[in-house]
Amino acid sequence: MYLFFDTETTGLENPQLVQLAYILSDAGGRIIEQNDFIVKPYGFEIPAESVKFHGITTKIATEKGILISEALENFKRILTKSEYVVGHNVAYDVRVMNLAFEKFGYHQMFQNKKLVCTSNDIKPTSMFPNFWKKNIQSSNIE
16 A cells, blocks of 8 residues: 655654645555645744745644644554555655654654655656556646
8 A cells, every 4th residue: 555645744853743734545546535724823823934834824734634643643544554655745744643643642653654755766657557547647747
């Protein structure tokens, strides 16, 4: 199984999770599950500089977000099903998730996962051709 995921945060230094989105796919490109969570800020404000990147203000996150514990439990369940974890600059997203998980006593959640970075390692269409054809080709992303 392949877990494609992305995070939005408060910034590069001391990043707090603001949004988490993922798609779980089988090797044939069939989407098994997908989700997108905005996370309620707890003990922090979302800086205006970060809002410029993702458009999620503290007000939006407070009104529309879910508790971080809910987002993490859901992601943990999906993560256990995956062999590959794929993301654009995946090392940063893994760092963000590890910091969030550690606050709840979970450690090394990505251990034994094969990390694939679409910005450094591969051209996604070459490693995941079936997924690309079925799910993304119509958007002209390559």
